[in-house]
Amino acid sequence: MEERRLGGWLFVLPAALFIFAFTNLPLLATAVTSLYAAPIAGHGGGFVGLRNYLDLLADPGFRQSLVNNLLYAAVTVPAAMVLALAMALGVNAAIPGRAFLRLSFFLPTMLPMIAVGAIWLFFYTPQYGLVDRLTRLIGMGQINWLGDPSTALPAMMAVAIWKEAGFFMIFYLAALQNISPQLREAASLEGASRQYFFRRVTLPLLGPTTLFVAVTATISAFCVVDHVVEMTQGGPDNATSLLLYYVYDTGFRYWNVNSAAAATIVLVLILAALAATLFGLVGRRVHYR
Template identity: 40%
Template structure:
């Protein structure tokens, strides 16, 4: 194991430095070497992830009052957070947004992957087309959709009008605005998730399908009995990414709606931004951050477990 790790250095065998490293590594033992290799990322993780989490926790527990330097510790920020209708609104919006984006984009990605699985030239072209939105940064996509969603003159209304539909204010109607963002997100993410499914499909042995065909299984049966179960690990992985995206992506809210109208598109992360930088309520913003970090941690824990189970399933 150590040999393979150090083999990376082989082109520079002649120089003194690698030899010194090798001697050092030999003296450290297996655990020491592992830590040594982890060290660079660990330093950055501590600096930019763990230390900020500790600070946010401290900030969330610190209660400040205007006009005085004195602070006290307590859960007051959390009390105020849960009493804030804007926070519960954002939480609810985020839930609707999660359900609304994850299920359709995964279903779409799966359908696309299965449909474009065979490597023909035409399929390669279609894959590129479907993958294209992924190449755009979310901010840029959102800026484009500003013009797609313009009532009356935007692309969407323009083409809908040729079908006889009237004007719709996609972003200005509180009942529609969140769903417009959902539509944008599905368009943006489906191609990305498709990529994982395509990779997963490559790993499924073809003889399974052949056997199924000989046994007389139809296309739908082959999909539900072979493709879907064997794509389990990919599905679990995509689910984790999709869940994390739901909480960490906010660009489109900033560009398109700023959480409006009447807070209808206020998502958790945007709520935190507003509380911290528009209301300067750092305590409450930190409390909201703690809540969202907790949700993220819980989600990744649960999904990583399922992911591991999926891998075992495939191996057996």
């Protein structure tokens, strides 16, 4: 018994070492860094306790990034998931051109986010951008989507939904194809309507996929900011600044590594809390076969 346990530990050891070296250790180092202040031109510095965190709370830029990011996640995650499910249901049916549709829906996923940002920057350009032309066709005036603080964040959300939905569609599609056709046959024998079947059979069976997609989408809502770098640099008036972008700016443009470390810890705590909630509360209600 003892020997078996030792063997098990040995098997886990390489992976554990890597996780420790590349995940746990940096996190620990970040936490320690966040408790110190950087010397300014050779003056000051040293241990400051939680002051970096208090400074963050007092910084309107950080507060807005936090609010922006929560809003961004609250909109993009459900929207991308609903759209993904709808697309998966659509291309799961036997319709002509199915392969082409699947490819079209998946295409945005294959583009790097930085390329997506560059493309959408032109879509949103006033005057000759695609979006402006479409809105003009339906008689709306010129809208400077990325140039107005009130429309910039929604515009960025649309980019994220467009980019992510195709990826999540793949998971839903795989899950849908795993649902046994016998269930549908049985349901139709019993006279169940399509809506009833979807609500009582399909959706519960998609539970584990939905949980997985929800967690992945939430993480990406907090961890993918390439389009912000490419399109708006957090502007105008901080309207599109997301948490990770704030961390990047603070650390690598403003060289305040300690404050960036504190913001990173806040970000990690938010993600951990969200993941725990999703796995803990929602996970209990998920139907696993």
